[in-house]
Amino acid sequence: MDDSKSPKTTRDNDEDCEDCKNLSNTPRSKYEVKKTIIPPYPNYYTTDWKLISQGAEARIWLLPNYFSISAPVHGANSITTMSTDVICKERFYKSYRLQQINSILTKSRMKSEVKCLMKARKHGIDVPNILGVDFNTADTECNNVHSICFFMEYLKEHVTVRKYLNEHLPRNDNITRDPDTWHGYEISQEGARSTSDNEDERPITIKKHKSSSKASNILDISMQRIAAAIGTVMAKLHTCHLIHGDLTTSNMMINPKIPLEFDYKFNSCITLIDFGLGQTGCSNPEEKAVDLYVFERALISSHPGPHTSLFLDEVLRSYKQYNKGSDSVLSRLYQVRLRGRKRECFG
Numbered sequence: 001m002d003d004s005k006s007p008k009t010t011r012d013n014d015e016d017c018e019d020c021k022n023l024s025n026t027p028r029s030k031y032e033v034k035k036t037i038i039p040p041y042p043n044y045y046t047t048d049w050k051l052i053s054q055g056a057e058a059r060i061w062l063l064p065n066y067f068s069i070s071a072p073v074h075g076a077n078s079i080t081t082m083s084t085d086v087i088c089k090e091r092f093y094k095s096y097r098l099q100q101i102n103s104i105l106t107k108s109r110m111k112s113e114v115k116c117l118m119k120a121r122k123h124g125i126d127v128p129n130i131l132g133v134d135f136n137t138a139d140t141e142c143n144n145v146h147s148i149c150f151f152m153e154y155l156k157e158h159v160t161v162r163k164y165l166n167e168h169l170p171r172n173d174n175i176t177r178d179p180d181t182w183h184g185y186e187i188s189q190e191g192a193r194s195t196s197d198n199e200d201e202r203p204i205t206i207k208k209h210k211s212s213s214k215a216s217n218i219l220d221i222s223m224q225r226i227a228a229a230i231g232t233v234m235a236k237l238h239t240c241h242l243i244h245g246d247l248t249t250s251n252m253m254i255n256p257k258i259p260l261e262f263d264y265k266f267n268s269c270i271t272l273i274d275f276g277l278g279q280t281g282c283s284n285p286e287e288k289a290v291d292l293y294v295f296e297r298a299l300i301s302s303h304p305g306p307h308t309s310l311f312l313d314e315v316l317r318s319y320k321q322y323n324k325g326s327d328s329v330l331s332r333l334y335q336v337r338l339r340g341r342k343r344e345c346f347g
Helices: 018-025 099-122 161-168 221-239 285-302 308-322 326-346
Strands: 050-054 058-072 079-091 130-134 148-153 185-189 204-208 252-254 270-272
Touching: 058 148, 079 099, 099 130, 099 148, 161 221, 161 252, 221 252, 221 270, 221 285, 221 308, 285 308, 285 326, 308 326
Parallel strands: none
Antiparallel strands: 050 058, 058 079, 079 148, 130 148, 185 204, 252 270
């Protein structure tokens, strides 16, 4: 058959394609990606507020000279006023939620976070001081604003542990680890028959595992102290049945100017922040083990290096030393790590 006499379809020529004609005549703005909608600001927002960070649930603001403290001057009939910077954590309105559901969820999550912070401070864990909580903005009908704010201490001299470790821990970790070892240490359960038949209650012993790299056996003394301080803080956290939910080095603050010569059991240079996923009254070893596993994975991914495994070993050793119920938690952590390895292998 002659191709010139063959019937011509609309798809053979762009000029006959109605879809192409409609597309060419359509304005480009119709197919442009919509811009991200910025959540509305709180009612008392001013241009002096500085946005530090924003996540999926909240925004962190720095409020310069927001709180003023007045005190009488000794020996004089005058009053001195000092202004201080504060941090405001704002849980903003979600436009895709129903108005009633959004208000309930925002209030409950903020109350849970404040409750975790207060309980942690009550048990001697270093967390920022809470200066005030404002739940009234959740009932405001102006512009459908349903954000809730709470104000806390501004740690001006502190930096995140993540930033501190990135500056002091070597990177490029090429060390191969035995899957049957717990990083640099080998886990063994002893006394199972004589003490208890329950696997979670068997005592845990941590034995030093020989490493093939000589350089990996050396950890700076300051890094050892920071690791011990982190382990102590997590032990105190779990002793009072608190779960952080997001134990990463980005949610830990440290003041580099404070000397690290201290007793880890009673003092700490580590300040925990962001209890947005925290829970209280969690006595289940499974939840505490998952909390440790989150920290373990975050440390390995954020700080890959030849000394990362030794740093984590020191954290876990300190955790075991200052947590009396650590045997069941560490035993469960080993099982959680096995489940995590299966997910990595098989998806």
